[in-house]
Amino acid sequence: xxxxxxxxxxxxxxxxxxxxxxxxxxxxxxxxxxxxxxxxxxxxxxxxxxxxxxxxxxxxxxxxxxxxxxxxxxxxxxxxxxxxxxxxxxxxxxxxxxxxxxxxxxxxxxxxxxxxxxxxxxxxxxxxxxxxxxxxxxxxxxxxxxxxxxxxxxxxxxxxxxxxxxxxxxxxxxxxxxxxxxxxxxxxxxxxxxxxxxxxxxxxxxxxxxxxxxxxxxxxxxxxxxxxxxxxxxxxxxxxxxxxxxxxxxxxxxxxxxxxxxxxxxxxxxxxxxxxxxxxxxxxxxxxxxxxxxxxxxxxxxxxxxxxxxxxxxxxxxxxxxxxxxxxxxxx
Numbered sequence: 001x002x003x004x005x006x007x008x009x010x011x012x013x014x015x016x017x018x019x020x021x022x023x024x025x026x027x028x029x030x031x032x033x034x035x036x037x038x039x040x041x042x043x044x045x046x047x048x049x050x051x052x053x054x055x056x057x058x059x060x061x062x063x064x065x066x067x068x069x070x071x072x073x074x075x076x077x078x079x080x081x082x083x084x085x086x087x088x089x090x091x092x093x094x095x096x097x098x099x100x101x102x103x104x105x106x107x108x109x110x111x112x113x114x115x116x117x118x119x120x121x122x123x124x125x126x127x128x129x130x131x132x133x134x135x136x137x138x139x140x141x142x143x144x145x146x147x148x149x150x151x152x153x154x155x156x157x158x159x160x161x162x163x164x165x166x167x168x169x170x171x172x173x174x175x176x177x178x179x180x181x182x183x184x185x186x187x188x189x190x191x192x193x194x195x196x197x198x199x200x201x202x203x204x205x206x207x208x209x210x211x212x213x214x215x216x217x218x219x220x221x222x223x224x225x226x227x228x229x230x231x232x233x234x235x236x237x238x239x240x241x242x243x244x245x246x247x248x249x250x251x252x253x254x255x256x257x258x259x260x261x262x263x264x265x266x267x268x269x270x271x272x273x274x275x276x277x278x279x280x281x282x283x284x285x286x287x288x289x290x291x292x293x294x295x296x297x298x299x300x301x302x303x304x305x306x307x308x309x310x311x312x313x314x315x316x317x318x319x320x321x322x323x324x325x326x327x328x329x330x331x332x
């Protein structure tokens with residue numbers, strides 16, 4: 001009888017993608033094991049085609065429903081979790097909400113992440129073991145410590161998406177957008193983030209795009225589906241001095257899997273501290289990521305082909321800084 005594993009990660013798209021090395025290592029430990037993910041609704045789309053995952057269980061992040069409806073949903077969740085009869089569970093976030101989820105799992109081996117604000121019995125006694133927070137390690141390394149804390153081995157630290165589905169996605173995109181079939185090279189720029197502090201100047205992005213076009217590169221510009229992000233891209237392009245046939249605006253028009261396929265087919269990628277930069281790492285693409293307030297030690301794209309520029313105030317990053325790194329890339 002195969003073991004059953006649950007990974008609980010109640011955060012955002014990028015955090016979910018960074019669990020992929022955990023999933024791969026669980027499979028290397030236990031090829032017949034069944035792996036479920038418990039996530040906020042909509043955050044697991046980048047992994048929904050991964051064959052190693054048995055089920056993605058989704059819950060609401062925030063809801064306008066009344067308290068009785070919320071309680072009913074939580075009770076139903078606990079019942080479902082209990083019925084799955086997991087053997088191992090890994091809790092990668094520290095919301096108090098995960099404590100009753102851990103109780104519902106029952107006798108499984110359970111690893112919870114350490115947190116200065118959670119060093120109380122209610123937290124520490126709800127898990128079989130507590131594994132260290134990232135500190136000076138990358139989040140991927142922290143996640144893999146969760147496996148080791150319950151006696152599983154770590155065989156590799158690779159972050160790699162299954163390429164088979166990416167080929168299907170790229171064909172669909174190139175059929176829809178003939179621009180991608182042209183006999184030229186393109187790069188992908190993803191200039192948006194959910195957090196305003198992570199945004200670079202629109203004017204600088206516009207100048208960067210203009211310089212790339214002058215170098216005879218085509219540019220594909222992307223964003224998430226949020227209307228504010230799409231509008232942000234339109235403002236960037238309005239400020240840029242560009243040749244239309246060299247720039248394709250796909251803001252809001254790709255899924256995360258589609259974005260991965262698009263980046264895999266590019267010469268290189270430029271973006272901010274967001275899921276898109278982690279996706280570039282997952283398809284082993286040359287990339288540049290602009291970091292502001294986040295700690296790049298913990299959150300830099302997990303790839304040797306990744307380059308970062310980190311300034312506490314993103315406004316202090318100049319277009320020339322980015323162009324210098326592009327010149328260093330082995331993409332000629």
